[in-house]
Amino acid sequence: MINITLPDGSVRQVESGSSAMDVAKSISEGLARNVLSAKVNGEVWDANRPMTTDATLQLFTWNDKDGKTTFWHSSAHLMAEALEALYPGIKLGIGPAIDTGFYYDVDAGDRVISTNDLPAIEKKMQELARQKNDYVRKDISKADAVAYFEEKGDQYKLELLEGLEDGEITFYTQGGFTDLCRGPHIPNTGTIKAVKLMNVAGAYWRGDEKNQQMTRIYGVSFPKQKELTEYLHLLEEAKKRDHRKLGAELDLFMFSDRVGAGLPIWLPKGNALRERLMNFLREEQEKRGYKMVTTPHIGKKELYVTSGHYEKYGEDSFQPIKTPRVDEEFLLKPMNCPHHCEIFAHRPHSYRDLPLRIAEFGTVYRYEQSGELHGLSRVRGFTQDDAHIFCTPDQLKEEFLNVLDLTETVLKKMGFEEFTAQISLRDPDNPSKYIGSTENWEAAESAIINATQEVGLSTTTELGEAAFYGPKLDFMIKDALGRSWQLGTIQVDYNLPERFELEYIGADNKAHRPVMIHRAPFGSMERFISILIENTAGKFPLWLTPEQYAILPISDKFNGYCEEVQQALATHDIRGFIDDRNETIGRKIRDTELKKIPIMLIVGEKEAEGNAVSVRIQGEGDKGAMSIEEFVAYFKELL
RNA sequence: GCCAGCAUAGCUCAGUUGGCCAGAGCAGCUGAUUUGUAAUCAGCGGGUCGGGGGUUCGAAUCCCUCUGCUGGCUCCA
Missing domain, CATH: 3.30.980.10 (Threonyl-trna Synthetase; Chain A, domain 2)
Structure with a gap:
């Protein structure tokens, strides 16, 4: 006889050679019918494989992964x-x-x-x-x-x-x-x-x-x-939440064959959304000591030869731009970091100036393979919410933790609860894919691992997913169809400062090399918004949505009053539009519901006389009439 | 880039084995209607059937090619 220990701690004695299925049958016939496999001493087995030693046993049915x-x-x-x-x-x-x-x-x-x-x-x-x-x-x-x-x-x-x-x-x-x-x-x-x-x-x-x-x-x-x-x-x-479908339906963005594949065009509403996201991050960054910069969309080819990007990606990317001078070539920038390195190198730095946090909404261009293009998620021109932090090795940990905090703040604000934090390391079998010394890599990798452990962030680790200049902490979020995308990223880099020969003067009056953190909490505006659309099914948070309300006059007799309401709301930074089409109220409500405008303000004779609006919430229904002041208060509650 | 598919009006789609001027609904425009919480009524316009080439008496329909898109693979600074 052998002893079989079940998950609840109970022990059953069965004959040696019995299977998990035999144990299931001894519990109940119904269970036995549903058993698909079993974990025996920590290993997943066939349900009918004979057990010949004492074992812990867990039965698996369709309800188990x-x-x-x-x-x-x-x-x-x-x-x-x-x-x-x-x-x-x-x-x-x-x-x-x-x-x-x-x-x-x-x-x-x-x-x-x-x-x-x-x-x-x-x-x-x-x-x-x-x-x-x-x-x-x-x-x-x-x-x-x-x-x-x-x-x-x-x-x-x-x-x-x-x-x-x-x-x-x-x-x-x-x-x-x-x-x-x-x-x-x-x-x-x-x-x-x-x-x-x-x-x-x-x-x-x-x-x-x-x-x-x-x-x-x-x-x-x-x-x-x-x-x-x-x-x-x-x-x-899930397909109804696809950002490509909703993006077209809600007039957020478009693509044009003539402009080119993978080159998104932001329409007014999508752009309004995008600007609001950028403003939100601008404010957060300002609080945290970032300085905004603007750099050009192109840079001399030598800049990218220095950074190593040209050697790594030059052949498979947009080809250099020629000028009337035969010996001169420029590249569309595929990353902002070389430009930012030049900003650091522009003047001497004391250790007292550090950390230097340089941020830019930088639009970059990468020639992604044609088969890889995917809505806004994978494009050839996109805007990174990029920043580079130049700091001393001593400051690295604190800076990393600050960035981690910022990234989590952003994800939380957007209501993204389900994300995976992935530590992306070198592929140990393929060292030629990476630049820089082993010591630099080890320092950078352990910085990420230690920092995430310190804050207790649960992470997965993937070998071979690092950038060519350094390891990353990537935040992965799923789209409507369950596909995982990298959004935010934090990268620790000892290598580019070396390539650009960046230095600061330390307390010892000697030159030292700074460490660089590349980071982008959204990742790119394009991909971030694609995920935001799919996660919200196009029903954006009130603070973010391009149009917060629609005023729906019952007939055009009330258009004048509608304009008064709109002006009154504008003074409270509440934005929306008047649907003054010659349509029935039922039609206007239906169209507004489908456009996912959060608030409908219905205005007829009663409201016009009483200086009021009737409030209807998208997806919920009629909330009754209220005065403009009451509505403003109600609105602030909703925010 | 690779494999497999797809491409008909602004959108969603019909279009029989190649065969008469390529259809519908919604959207749009015009007019009527002045409307009370998810589609008012009527009329009208709109398509080189993704581009190019070929086969055929005849191509939206068959073949080639290019472009774009979809699902994966590879890639992803």
Whole structure:
């Protein structure tokens, strides 16, 4: 007998060789039906894998993240089985579960798999699921595994096998399909009741663009049809929050083929929003001792040769601008930091002047790959809320913490509760991607790690995500469809001060090198606003929204009074417009609701006579009549 | 940049296997209506079917190419 400890601390004695499923059955049949996988001594296992030692056991169902992962991974195998049936000789890469389902990378040779083929594959999957085949785990020797895939002619699996140790290799089989896999899997294909294949995409084998491009098929699956229907509905709802759609509907910004791809054009309302965001940050920065500067949109090529940007990005970026002089070239600025370094270098600095905090809403231009352009989130011309702090090494920690505080203030003000703070470090396997000495990098990396630990910020760490001149602390926020974007960033840089030979005179009357912090709490105005639109579904906070109210006269007889109201409100810095179209009040209300104007002021005979307005709140409804003074007070409450 | 798709009026979309002057709703314009909390009524205008090239007696429809867009991959200072 062995002792199985459950999460609640209770211990059950079962026979050695019992599985998690056996334990589930001993608890209840209902539970057993829903068990997908289990965590045994901290490792996720097949529910039916025999346990032979004392163990802690946690059962996973669809309600657990690990349960879903197992379910989707098994669904990927089911899809592979269907693909083998429909496309004999197809070669398989990898097929993992992801946050929202699963995918499998396949190489179908000359055959093209497109979205048109997905329904047939789904149908085959459903047919195979109905066979209710068990997923069967089997240990296999490396030699036998290699022999199997040589026979099958699947070079991708053979390549994967090269990286595996003999003795740790397992195969999983369901029905007529066998795959190299460490598992775990759900007990039976019959559990997969609903399948939807979402799309196909090209994906390079092992994520390297030098390798063969495979076809990646994305799908999602559920234990119940109803859950699939609900999921698809949720996706539809999320699409309504897409900033590209709302940006057009709310007249915030546009793109023009003639101006060029990835070059956003801000329309009056979007620009008003953008200006308000910038003013908010200007005020915060002023409180914190930043000085604003303005630098040109171009700079001599040598500036970027000095900074290292040219060597790193020159080939793949906007090409130099020529002048009538043959030996003269300028670059559109891809970053503001070289200009700001020149500001620092402009005159000598005493340690007493530091930290020097130089801020600029700097518009930069980067030639992003055409396939990468995405609404406002990934563009070729954008404005960073940039600043560079030049400080002594002793001041670094405090300055970093100040910036961290500013960034958190900004995120909080915008109501972004769910963000990830990601420490982006060097890729240790690829040192040639970075400039500067190992000592500089280590100092910068530990500065970030220590500071975040000190304030107890919970972080994730990603290797290889650093900038070429230094490590970063990046704030990642998700868009409506769950894709993660980097917004704010704080970067510690010992390298550019070296390249620009920046110095200050210390208390010892000797020259010292400053440390530089690059930081942008919004990241870029464009991307930040894209996320703001998606998070608010276009219903911006009252202080930020371009138009706070609309006055809706019941008939044009009251237009004069409406103008009086508008003027009265303007004196209280309350902004809005009068909808004086010759339309019914019902129509005006409907249009205003759809434009997501927060407040409607309805004005007819009663209001005009009583010096009042009838207040209606977007999405809520009628709040009744109030005097102008009462409304102003009410408005201040809402702010 | 790569893979797979998409591109018809300002917007959302119809347009049968290539075949008569390319349609609808909304928006717009004109007129009527002077309106009380999510669409007043009537009339009118608007499209080189993304650009270019080709196949064909004939192309929105088939082929090539360019541009833009969508979903991924790679990239992201």
